[in-house]
Amino acid sequence: MKKAYRASLLRFDAAGQPVFDEDGLLVVAPDSTGRQRVLDAGSHAAVAPRHPEAHTTHLPGRILAPGFVDMHIHFPQTDIIGSPSPGLLPWLENYTFPEESRFVDPAHSNEVADVFFDELLRNGVTTSLTFATSHVASVDAFFEGAQRRGLRMITGKVLQDRNSPDGVRDDTEQSLIDSEALIRKWHDVGRLGYAITPRFAPASTDAQMRGAGELAAKYADTWIQSHVAENRDEVSWVRELYPKARSYLDVYAGFGLMRERAVYAHCIYLDDTDRALLRDTKTRPP
Numbered sequence: 352m353k354k355a356y357r358a359s360l361l362r363f364d365a366a367g368q369p370v371f372d373e374d375g376l377l378v379v380a381p382d383s384t385g386r387q388r389v390l391d392a393g394s395h396a397a398v399a400p401r402h403p404e405a406h407t408t409h410l411p412g413r414i415l416a417p418g419f420v421d422m423h424i425h426f427p428q429t430d431i432i433g434s435p436s437p438g439l440l441p442w443l444e445n446y447t448f449p450e451e452s453r454f455v456d457p458a459h460s461n462e463v464a465d466v467f468f469d470e471l472l473r474n475g476v477t478t479s480l481t482f483a484t485s486h487v488a489s490v491d492a493f494f495e496g497a498q499r500r501g502l503r504m505i506t507g508k509v510l511q512d513r514n515s516p517d518g519v520r521d522d523t524e525q526s527l528i529d530s531e532a533l534i535r536k537w538h539d540v541g542r543l544g545y546a547i548t549p550r551f552a553p554a555s556t557d558a559q560m561r562g563a564g565e566l567a568a569k570y571a572d573t574w575i576q577s578h579v580a581e582n583r584d585e586v587s588w589v590r591e592l593y594p595k596a597r598s599y600l601d602v603y604a605g606f607g608l609m610r611e612r613a614v615y616a617h618c619i620y621l622d623d624t625d626r627a628l629l630r631d632t633k634t635r636p637p
């Protein structure tokens with residue numbers, strides 16, 4: 352059955368330009384799978400005559416908008432949001448890695464994924480580019496949950512084969528085999544997408560980074576996500592680990608990890624050459 356909602360509408364036209372209808376009408380109806388789809392949207396005066404049979408709900412004073420898109424978030428960190436720490440590196444060691452090690456368990460992964468999706472939806476977020484953990488179970492749980500809810504979601508198995516404690520550190524060769532298997536299992540299935548996910552340069556060996564770059568070339572329409580230059584201690588650490596790289600960002604470029612659909616979180620301590628590299632490779636900050 353067709354349903355219509357009369358409220359102010361924030362929407363995007365065919366050219367991607369934002370349009371605001373002070374008095375708008377959104378018309379939806381279920382498709383063959385039972386999911387509600389937008390049939391029509393625009394000013395009430397223009398749209399209402401086209402759907403005289405639609406049952407209309409009035410929402411005066413409300414604005415209806417498309418779902419928000421969150422381009423960087425970690426679903427396994429739902430339970431440690433707000434944990435106090437003097438900086439990124441101790442925060443990883445004291446909170447993140449112990450919590451993430453629990454995602455080897457599919458039941459724990461499912462439980463947290465459910466809470467995460469509920470929270471996203473409560474805040475109007477319908478799509479996210481999300482870190483999972485280094486465990487295959489975390490990726491399967493996330494995609495299964497997104498699929499059940501009909502959400503457009505992107506995630507990937509985190510790659511971290513060095514400078515990581517037991518419980519989250521993965522094996523170089525197996526990590527690449529698992530990533531490829533997950534790409535084949537989930538990428539482009541319905542509304543889901545896979546992101547090749549090196550945690551950040553200090554946590555991957557050259558061999559793992561090279562393997563990630565090879566997967567990124569072989570599966571050119573997957574996403575890539577990682578972190579860069581969030582914090583000065585992290586930037587100095589990368590300079591020690593990669594003395595030949597021009598910059599932190601340049602490490603990723605050297606392994607073929609900058610291209611369209613690559614998204615690097617933070618990008619705080621970049622210079623103009625880095626920014627030009629982002630532009631020229633069509634890589635994005637989130």
Ligand SMILES: [Zn+2]
Nearest residue numbers: 423425578616
């Ligand atoms: Zn992050």
